Amino acid sequence: MMSPGTRELVVASPPPPPIRYALMQIAAELDARFVRAGDALAAAIELSEQIVGGLDAVVSALDARDADAATDDLAEVAAAITALPAALTARGRRIATITDIAALLRAHVLDMHRSLRMLRAYGMNIKIAAAGEAKFVSFVEGMEDKIAAGEALLTEVIRALNALDAAVVGVQQADRRLAGDCAHAVPALPQRLLADARALGEHRSGSAQIAVRVSAIARAIQTKVLRLLHAMQIGDRTRQRLDHVVAALELLDARAYPPAARAHVERLLAAQLAQIVQDFERETGALIGNLQGLLPDVAALGALLADQAGEVDRGTLIRLDRSVSDADRIIVPLRAAQRQAEEMGRLIAATVGDLTARIDGLGAIRTDVQEIATNTRLLCRQHSDIGRAVAVVAQEVDLSASGLGTTATEVGRTIGELGSAQRLLGDDGAGIDGGARLGRALTTIRTAVTRTERLVRDGSEDARRLVALLETSAAELGSEFALGGPITQVQALLSERAEAAPVPAPADEGALRTLLPAIADLYTMASERDIHVDFLLPGMALIGHPAHDEDGLF
Template sequence: MLHARISASDASPAGDATISVLLSQITQGIDARFVTVGKTLAQAVESIDGIVTALREATSTFEAGEGAAAVSNLTTAARRLSGVGHQMQGRAQEMGEIQQASRRLSAHIAEVKKSLHVLHIFGLNVKIAASGADTFVDFANTMSGQLAAGEAEVGALQAKLEGLATSLRSMEHNDRLLASECQRVVPHVPDRLEADAAALRKHQAMLSELAEKNAVLARSIQGSVANVLGAIQVGDIARQRLEHVLQGYADMQATLATAGLCAEDEAATRDHLLRLLLAQLTSSAQEFRTETQALVRALRGMVPEADRLIALSKGGGSEDGQVFLRSLEAGIAEASAMIAQLQLADAQAAETLRIIVDTVDDLTGRAAAMRILRIEVQQMAINIGLKCRRVEAIGRPVAVIANEIRASSDSLDQTIKQITAESAGLGAISLRMRKHADAHVGQDSDGLASSLSAIREGALRTEQAMAVSERMASGLLGALRSTTDELEQSLDLGDALERIEDLLTIELGRDVPLALEGRDDQIIRAVMERMARSYTMASERMVHEAFLLPGMARLIADKPISSASPGGSADDDDALFDDALF
C-alpha cells in the first residue's frame, strides 16, 4: 500500500519530490491494473462467443438434417409395424382375389385349348369329306397352321399363370412367417419404439430449450461484460486527471522558481494554485473511488448469472439421453426380425405384383392375337361354305363341317372375351396392390440403425456443447471474480491519493486562502491557462471554473455543448462512462 504516515517534515522540498513521485507511481499503477482488467474482460467476451456458438451447433442437431428426421423416422417405422396386421389382411384378400381370377383364367384357357383342338379335328374332317380336293385341302392346311400358332399362344399363357401361381405360393409363405413374427412382437415392440421415440423427442425439446436459455443468459452476460468493458475507462480517466495534476504541480514549481516574485506574491500564487490542484486531486480521487466501486458492484451482480449458466450447462447431462438410447437400441433389436421378415414379404409382394402386371400385359397381347385367329378361322369357314355351293358332290358334308367350325369360333370368341375381362380384373387388383404398397413404405433395419446413429451423434454433440458451455462458464466466473478482486485492490490507490491530499494540505499550511487583491497574479493566470488546455474531462473544467480569476475565459458554456462542437469529444468521455455502466 502506498499510504504512509504523514508528518510535518513532508512539507519541504523533499515533500515536493514525494508528491511528484507518488503521483507518478499512482498513474503507472492505475494503468497497469486496468489494462489487465480490460484484457481479462475482453477474453470473457470471447469465451461467451464460444458458448453461444457451441449451443447453436447443439440446437441445430435437433432442428435440421438427419438428426431432426431420425426421431420422426422411428415413429413412422413403429407405426408401420403396428399396421402390419391390417396390411396383411388387405393383402390376403387381394391374394384370394388373384387366386380366384387365376383359376378362372386357367379354366378359360383350358376351354380355348379344347376349342382349338376341336377346330383342328374339324380341319381334318374337311380334308376327309372333300376327298382330297385341292381347294378344301389348302383351306384345311392353312387353318391347321393358324390353330398351331394359337396353341402356342395358349401354352405361353399357361406358363404365365403357373409362374403367377408359384409367386402367390411364395407370397403366402412369407406372409405366414410375417404373421407369426407379428404375433410375437406386436403390439408391445412397436408401442415401445413409439413411446421411446416420443420420450426422446420430448428430451430433445428440453435440451433445445435448455440450450436456448443458456444462449440467452450467455448473451445477457456478454452484454453486461461489454458494458463494464466500456466503463473500464474509469482507470484511464483517473490516470489522465492525475497526470494533469502532476503536470500542473510541476509547472507551478518550475514557474515559481524562475518568476522572481516577492515573498508575499509567491505565497499568494502558490496558495491559489495548490488549492486548485488539491481540488482537482480530491475530485479525481472521489470520482475514481465512486466509479470503481460501481464497477465492482456491477461485476458482482454478474456472478449469480455466471453461476446459473454453469448450473444450466450441468442440467444438460447425458444420463437421460443414454437411457433413451439404450431403450431404443433394445427396441430396434427386438423389432429387427420382424422388420427383416416384413422386408421379405414386401419384396415378394412386389415380385408378385410385377408378375401380375407382366401376366396382364401378356394376356392382353395374346388375347388380341387369338381374337384375330378366331376371325380368320371364321372367315375360312364362310369361304368353305361358299365353295361348297360350286361342288355339289362333296359340298353338303363339307358345308356341315363349316357350320361347326363357325359355331366353335363363336364359342372361342366368348371365351376370349372372358379372358380379357379377367385380365382387366387382375389389372385392377395390381393397381390396388401398388397403391397399398406405396402407402406402407417404411424403413428397413438399416434405416432404423441409421436413425439411431443420427440420434446418438446428436446426443454426443449436445453433451460436447454443454461441456463447452460449462467449462467456459466456469472460466467466465473465474474471470469475473479475478477482475472484481483486481478492481477492489485498485481502491487501495485511493489511500495513496489521500496521502497526496494530506501532503498538499500540509504544503498549503492554512485553512483560509490568501487574498489576491493587489497581488501580482500573472503567474496564476499563465499556469491556469496551460492547465486548462491540458484538460480532457468535463469534470476537470468544472473544478477549474471555481478558481477562475476576474477576466479569465470560462471553460464551460451556459448551455450544453453538442458533440459536434469543439471540445464536445472531451465532454463525451465522462458521459460515455455513465452511459456504459448505467
Template sequence: MSGTASAVRVERQTTGTELVSRLEGARSRIEQRFLDGGVVLLAVLDVLNRLVASLENLSRSLDDETAQATIGRLVATVDQLTALPAIEETRQQRLASVSVTEKSLGTHIADMQETLRYLRTFATTAKITGAAIPDFSGFAEEILERIQFGRKEVDALGAKIGTLSGVIDAASLGGGEALERFRRSVPDIATNLSRNAADLTSQRKHLSQLAGKVGSSARLVQTKVATTLSAMQIGDITRQRIEHCQSAFAFLDEHLAAGTLDGDAAGRLTALVHHLVRDQLVAITSDFGRECKTVVGTIRSFGTDIDGLMALYGDMAATDGQSADRAMRTLEADIDAARAVVRDIEQAAGKANALGSSTVETVRELLKGVKTIQLVRTDIHYMALNTNLRCSKLGEEGRAINVVTAELRTFSAQLDETAERILVALQSLEGDAGKLGEAGNAAGGSLDIHLEEVLDHIRRAGDRMEEDMAALRDCGADVSAKAGRTIAGLDFNAELGDVLADCAASASDLIGHAMPDTAGLEEAMADLGSRIARVYTMASEREIHARYFGGTLEAAPAQPTAMSDDDLFDDALF
C-alpha cells in the same frame, strides 16, 4: 532576487521531491492496473459474447422451421406406414385371385387340347372313310390342316399361360410370410416413430426454453461486465486528476523560475499550492475509494451471476442436450428400420405392378390367340357342315362320312364353348391384374423416398445441434475458467486506495496547519491559478481550486471524459 528564488526552489525540491515521486508512482500504477483489469474484463466479455452467439445459433437450430416441418411430415408419414400392412394384404389377395384365375386357364387349355385331339381323330376317320369319294380326300385334308393350325395356336396359348404361371408363382412366393412379418414389425416401428418424434419435439422445446434462460442470464452478465468496463473510467479520471496535481507543481516551478518573487513570497505561494494539492489528493482518494467500492462490489457479484449461469448451462448441456441428441439419433435408427420394411413392401409392390402390367399385356396376346382359335373352330364347323350337305347328296355312300362329320361339328362346338370360358377367364384375369397396381403404393408416391428425405433433414438437424452444443460446451468451459479465475482478483481499491492515501498523507506533511498569508501574491496567484485551472476536467477540482485561488473560473473545454464522478457512476453502474 535570483539568489532568493533559487534558494526557494532548492527548498521546495527537497521537501516536495518525495511527493512528486509518489504521485508519479501512483499515476503509473493506477494506469497500468486499470489497463490490466480492462484486459481481463474484455476477455470475459469476449467469451460471454461467444457464449451468447453459440446460444443464439443453438436456438436457431432448435427452432428451425424446416426441422419442425420435417417432424410434422414424419408424423404424417407414420399414418402412411401404418396403412402398409393393409395395402400389402389387399395386394396378396389380388395376387391370389390372379393365381386362381391363371390356374383355371390351364384347365381350359387342357380341355381345348383334348377337344382338338378328338377333332383330329374324327377328321382322319372322315378322310379314310371318304377316300373313295372324288375330291373328298383334298377336302378332308384341308380340315386336318385347320385342326393342326388350331392345335399349334392352342399349344402356343398354353405355353404363354405356363410362362405367366411361373411369373405369378414367383411373385406369390413367400407372400404370406412377408405379410405376417410386416404385420408384426410395422405397428412397433410406427409406435416408436410417433413416440420418439413427440419426445424429440418436447425435448427440443424444453432445450430451447433452457437456452433462452441461459441466454438471458448470459446477457445480464454480459451487460453488467460491459457496464463495469464503462464504470472503470474512474481509473482514467483518477489518473488525470493526479496529472493535474503534477501540473500544479510543474506550473509552480515555471513561475518561480521566472524570479519575479522574493524568497518569502515564493515560499508562501509554494505553501498555497501544497495546500491545494493536499486537498485535491484528499478528494481524489475519497472519490476513488467510494467509486471503487461500487465497481469492486459489482465485479464480485459476477461470481454469483456466473455460478448461476453455469449451473443453468450445466443442466442444459448435461441433461436436455444429451436427451435431445439421443432422441434425434434414436429417431434416425427408427427411420432406418422403417425404411427397411418399406423397401421390402415397395419392392413387392413393384413386382406386383410389373406382374400386373405384364399380365395385362399377356392377356391381350392371349385374347388374340383365342379369337384365332374361334376362327379355326368356325372354319371347322362350316367345313363339317358342307361335308354333311355333300354327303346327303351322295345317299348311302355318304352315310358313314356324314356320321363322322356330325361328330366334327359337335366337338367344334365344344371347342367354341371352351374358348368362351377362356375368354371369360382372361377378362377376369385382366381385371385382377389391373387391380394389382391399384393396391400398390402409399399415397403421395414412394414412402421410402419420403422417409429418406425426412431422415436427411433430421440427420442434418442433429449434426447442427451437435456442433452448436459442442461450441456451447467450449464456451461454457471458457466462461467458467476465465470468469471464475480472473475476476476474483480485481480489487482495485485494496491495491490502489492505500497508494492514494499515502500520497495525501505525504502532501499533508508538507504543509502547516495554517493557510499562508496571500497578501501581495494577487498577481502571482492570478497567473499561476489561471494556468492550473485550465487543465481541470472535473467540477469538484474547480471547486477546491476556487477555495485557494478565489474567483469564478471558467470551465476548461470539455474532453471525452469530462463528466463528474457522480454523473458518471449514476449512468454507469446498477
C-alpha cells in the same frame, strides 16, 4: 559535463521532483493494470459467448421446423406399419382372386387346345374318308395351317399363365415373410415410434424454453458487460486527471513563486488528488461489484447447461437415437419384402397386359374354326358320293367349332376379369415408405445428440473456467486497482508541505492570478473545475469554460 569525443558541454536534464515523479509513475501503472483487467474481462466474455453459442447450437439442432418434421415422419411411419397387416390381408384376398381367375383361364385355354387337337384328328379322318380327293386334301391342309397357328397362340398364352403363376407365388411368399416380420413388429414398433415422436416433441418444447432463458441470460450478461466496459473508463479519466495535476506541478516548478502562493496551489492540487482517490475507489468498487454480479448469471448458464446436457436430457436423445435405429433395422426387411412384392405385382401387371393383348388372337381362332366347319359342309354338298362319307366327320367338326367358340368367349371374359383384379391389387395400400422418413428423423436426432455431447464436453469445461476466471479476476482486480493508497500518500505530502507555509498575503495575489487561470486551462472535466472554484481568489472567476466537459466521454 564534457562529451569524450567532441569535448562539447552536455547538460543532463534534471529528474523531476519526487512528488511529480511519483504521480507520473502512478499514471503509467494505470494503463498496465487496466490492460490486464481488460484482458481478463475479454476472456470472460469470450467464454460466456462460447457457452451461449453451444446452447444455441443444441437448440438450433432441433428447431421448430426440423423437430416437427421429424415428429411427423415418426408418426407417419408408425401409422404405415400399423396399417400394414390389414393391407397385407386385403392384398392376400385380391391375390387369391387372381389365382382363381388364372386357374379358370388355364382350364379354358386347355379346353381350346384339346378342341384344336381334335380338329387336327378330324382333318386326318376327312382325308381318309375323301379317299385322297384333291379338293378335300387341299382343304384339310389349309385347315391344319389355321389349327397350327391357333395352337401356337394357345401355347404362348399357357406360357404367360405359367409366368403369372410364378409371380403370384413370389408375391405370396414375400407377403408371408412380410406378415411374419409384422407379427414381431406390430404393435410394439409403431407404439414405440409414436412414443418417440411424443418424446421428440416434448424435448423440442423443453429446448425452446431453454432457448428463451438462454436469450434472457445473454441479454443480462450483455448489459453487465456494458457496465463493466463503462466502469473500465475510470482508468482513462483518472490518468487524465493525474496528468493535469502533474502539468500543474510543472507550472508551479517552472518559476520561483512565493512560498505562500506555492502553498495555495499545492492545497488546490491536494484537493484534486483527494477527489481523484474518492472517485477512483468508488468507480473501481462498482467495476468489481459488476464483475462479481456476473457470477449468478454464469451460475444460471451452468444450470441451463446441466439441464440441457444432463443425463436425463442426454438419455432422451440417446434413447430416441437407439429406438429409431432399431426401427430402421426392422423396416429394412419390411421394405425388402415390399419391394419384392412390388416387383411381382409389376410382373403380374405385365402378364395380364400380355394376355389382354392376345384376346383378339383368340377370337381369330374361333373365327377360323367356324370357317372350317362351314367349308366342310359346303364340300360335302358339292361331292355327293364322297360327301356322304365325309359328312359324318363334318358333323363332329361343327360340334367342335361351336364348343370352341363358346370357350373362346369365356377366355376373353376371364382375361378381362383378371385385368380388373390386377388393377385392384395396385391399390391395396400395402406400401411403407419408411426408409427416407426414418433417415430424416435420425439425422435430426443425431445432430442434436452430437451437439449435446459437444456441449457436455466443451461447455462444462468452459463454464468451470468462466466461474474460476471471474472469481479470480474479482479478487485480483481488488489489488490491481489499489492505487488509492499511493495517490493518498502524495496528497498527504502536498497537504503537509502546504500547511507549513504561510497564508497568502496581498503581495502573493499577483502570482496566484497568473497561476490559477493557467491551471484552469488544463482541465477537461467539470469535476476538476468544481474543486478549482473553491480556491479562486476574491473577484476571480473561471474564464473560457468549455461548453462540453469530458467527464462522460470515457
